[in-house]
Amino acid sequence: MIDPRAVSGCVRCGTCRSVCPVFQETGWESSGARGKMLVLKSMTEGANLDSGCRDSLGTCTTCALCTQICPAAVRPTGLIEEGRRDLVLANVTRQEHRRLNRNLLRYGNTFGDGRDRLGWLGEEKEMLPKSADFVYFAGCVNSYRYPETAKKTFQILSRFSVTAMPKEMCCGSPLLRTGFDAGFLREANLEQMEAMGARAIITGCAGCYTALKGYGGLEVYSVPEFLNQRLEELDIQPLDLTVCYHDPCHLGRHQGVYDPPRRILEAICSLVEMKASREKARCCGGGGGVRAAYPELSQKIARRRLLDVPAEADAIVTACPLCVRNLRDAGGNAIDLIDLVSRALPPSL
């Protein structure tokens, strides 16, 4: 349920207009964070839940730039997700999001892919330690779209007593962001963690990172955090490259992880900042279910993000496969941090 008091905290000053990536593309008031707050207010007043409400709330990437900048300390991102839950209960949802929900219920991954989720492990799957201090959580996008990244990540992490979940399921992020229930995924993953006696979980996906942190009681690391703590042990060989770093919204603004990926990149090559970075980093447009249900909008946001890339950067490095995917689709030379790390390691690895 939407909290009317939290919604009424918005004073409609419009500060969020200056940063909302969706508003910048569409120009419609209902698409911006302030408009979404008004739509939420209308819902608390009993407005008819129609496609207008759905498309207003549905087009939030959950980038949280509005939350970051709001002078009244309102948190539109979380409130929008509450509104989406109400819309799901009223069955006012986009077909693409319903499909996503079905895929997850049936296959445990967003793509509805029936193949083995640990296929990226190849024959190593059979030798997977049954227990370890740390568990690598690959996530849906790396498992099914970037299996090489998942494999490279695991190979590097394997040096530090890391194993993988035998029956990893989606973290639940796509459902949580779009207003559906993700409890069954959480339970499935937590059960395995317990059975494996693992101390902590490590993920290379920003969306998974936020979702896993939301499980509660779980020690969660992002791959950049985990590797940054072990940088000395990695024997990095510097590369003659200049890169910029794109802060994934769910790693940066949502979780405050800004420095670890930068420390790793600085150890490998030259790092230049994007025009907007860290707390002010613009969104890639991929999150919040926008890529799935509003692909044109998602790509417009990504193309605008690419304008922030400094001319001297050879590549855009990021730490989220969804960001990689959306920025690549928009024409950007985006790579995962782990791709760069693996290139900078001695051949023996």
Place this chain on the structure above:
Amino acid sequence: MDLASDLADIVGERLSCSSAELYCYSCDASQVRGRPEYVVRPKDRDEVSRIMALAFEKRVPVTPRGAGTGLAGGAVPLKGGIVLDLSSMDRILEIDCSCRQVLVEPGVVRDRLNLALLPSGLFFPPDPGSSAMCSIGGLLANNGSGMHCVKYGTTRDYALDLEIVLADGSVIHTGSQVLKSSAGYDLTRLFIGSEGTLGVITAARLSVVPLPKARRLVLAAFRSPEEAGLAVNRVLSAGIVPAACEILDRTTVEVLHRCDPHLALPTADLILFEADGEPTAVLDEAARIEEVCLQSAISIDTASEAAEMEEVWAARRLVGAAVSRLDPKKTRIYVGEDVGVPVGMMHVLIRRVQEISEDAGIPAMKYGHIGDGNLHVALFVDLSDEAEVERAKLAAHRIHLAALDLGGTVSAEHGVGRARSSYMRLQWGGALDVMRAIKRALDPRGILNPGKLDLGSGTDCDTADAGAGL
């Protein structure tokens, strides 16, 4: 054909009649509400002209709107009809460095204009707290100003020529590129501050000025806001013209500390003076300000590093909306928030506002442009407590009356809109009839932003008892 089809013929997909969209355009940042029937987002003057001609023919109200950051309901469609969202007309058409002029469309955001001017070493001085999102069109329509108008004046002082679409769709220019003219009425000034009741601004030629070479901030802390006000009087009387002269009372400073605990501001009633210009002149002026303030200040600090000063100004810009941080149950409501009095009367106004706030039992932040006699009062209430909301409205009423009693105005820079229209007769007396005559001459069918500024009688759409109110 119905009106929606006619409008779609003009703007295509930039028309919306969806309930969610109409709700979003039913308010600005004030407490005024009014639901439109159509929202259109024209992309150029010709579309605006065609929309106005259509509305004129069909006698449909049209409410122009910029970024919707107004605080008096100026962009709220009280009589339904069409909201004309001009924020998509956002091109900077010309930057003429040699003549120090720019030509812009109304949807250009103020900060974006100054970003574009930065390489030329020029800037457009009016700088309201909403500079990051407010549009030039809104600034012109409300004669907005901001923190540096004590030295640089208001938006009115920078407008050379406006392109206006009149109520019937015809287009006029109110000025030209010349810096001065003694030919005929000053229509540019007539349209500035007219809040979309006389025509729609579709382009503006503005003068811009060189950026100062140096700036210095003097933060003087006082025991009470009245002492602070008296210190400002002494500074101005000494012949000093600061670039900015802002008051932040103790409550406001507490709010700023909630936003940023590291902010280097003493918890007291503060005056922020800014000196700008040539480096040596700035040092001299700042020293003179310090000297005058030393008589009564409890502490004085200075800052000259750009980052340090920007931190203070950025916090100041957003303070109006930040009050919720003091108490999450309370929301700031924009009523009685923009009164202005002669500068010498500011300390009296501050005392009266404090008494009114205490009488009502409603806490108030007091901040604003003390150097030009403009006090912002932020009353914060629990919106679910109807009695408290009513007390806040009554307090706002008393603040308006106090300002008028001191020879002031109910709005110094936010505009009248609907929120303050009931004070127009009290403030203007017979001059309101002249304004009404002008309104009837330019908008005989009363389709332009009806229900605002108490201009109503005698027109089709506009009546004095406009529907939605506080």
